Amino acid sequence: MGGVLPLIGKRLLLGLVTLLVVSIIIFGAVELLPGDIAQQILGQSATAETVAALREELGLNRPAYVRYFEWLGGAIQGDFGNSLANQRSVAEQLGPRFANTLFLAALAAVISVPLAIGLGVLAALYRNSVFDRVANAVSLVSISSPEFFLGYILIVFFAVQNQIFPAISNVTPDMEMGERLYRTLLPAITMALVVTAYMMRMTRAAIINLLASPYIEMARLKGVPNSKVITRHALPNALAPIINVVALNLAYLITGVVLVEVVFVYPGVGQLLVDSVTKRDFPVVQACCLIFAATFILFNLIADVGAILSNPRLRHPK
Incomplete structure (x- = not known):
């Protein structure tokens, strides 16, 4: 230590x-x-x-x-001054907005992280199979599609044509948890589609990279089933890159919500940033940008620390 x-x-x-x-x-x-x-x-x-x-x-x-x-x-000290548009404290405006953004990012993470790791393990387990090829193709399409495009597609199918979810995610502080989840689910799925695809591909690549290691070959020569080789031998040693990918994508979930919040009119920091730019409310713009930057740097630090703790080779100089 x-x-x-x-x-x-x-x-x-x-x-x-x-x-x-x-x-x-x-x-x-x-x-x-x-x-x-x-x-x-x-x-x-x-x-x-x-x-x-x-x-x-x-x-x-x-x-x-x-x-x-x-x-x-x-x-x-937590004092970002007063807004030029309404003379209200910037910190008071940012508080509930940042809580909404964290809630949206947390919901997207709950959906994307287990799904991505599970799909990545399955894709590595059934490498070059039909499932692997379909998963890679779908993930590539998802990564290549901008968030606002995916958001509008989901709105058309699930809000306009089928009316399963609301097209506008107008949440309020006094809203019940069930109603909040219902109104936040569609933008959360939009964000989860992109990060799930990226994390799945990185998890698959990390595990496949370890499958060529000598200890993996030895386990296979001993007759260990392929599923146990991946889950018990490859996956634990692939935790360092997986932790890095997960932490960086969690940072993206918080800092990359601007377009998604604008598409769904979600009352988060991203929507506040866009509104403040339109009004040239510079104290609010500076505060929003600084919060996004601090959040991204914090999750990068978490990724670095997680990699150091999970990979002993990083603790010692080469």
Whole structure:
């Protein structure tokens, strides 16, 4: 364990440095957007004195680096400032939206992770069979299809033609769990289709790569059935790449929900981000981007730590 903790500490430090760099990029990108925020808020008919007064009120007349450090210090404490559109606290708006996004991502993960690992094991077990070829073909089509296209296809078949699920996933905080699951299931299936296909293919590849190992050949020569060779010998040693793939896809489930939330009008962080970009509500845009970046970096750290713990070779220098 003594050798593991320094590696985990280095990964955490690298993650913090990466998040700092990303925060600079987010703030700088918003600063480089054309137009004057104060002018956009007041409209073209505003006088120069009114625009100057609003710029001073918003702190836009101060240097960019001063505003960045103030924004970063507030973000560390959970204070992202106030929205320019409604003057409400950004953190108060993000709280329920982020909870909705986490719920959607968790539901998609519950559907996709067991299904992907199971299909990957079966595809490796029946390699080059009809099942393997059909599963690979279907997964390739699913990976190649954009999320919004899959979402619209599912809406046409399950909401318009058959009316099994609602086309709009308008969930509310006081909604019962059963109703929430019912309204969230269609966007969750849309996201699960893409990540299931990717995780299935990576699981299959990881297991097949290990089947050529000498200890696998020895197990087969001893007469161990192929199913036990995969489940008892190949699968445990393939956990490191599988954990990496699962963790990265869980990060994608949270950070890649923007298109899906827009298609289904789901009240999550992605929908809030799109609405805020339309309104040029930059404090909300910066907060949404920073949350997405922090979530993605966190799951990358989880993937690295999981790989270190599951693969002893990564704990020692080559």
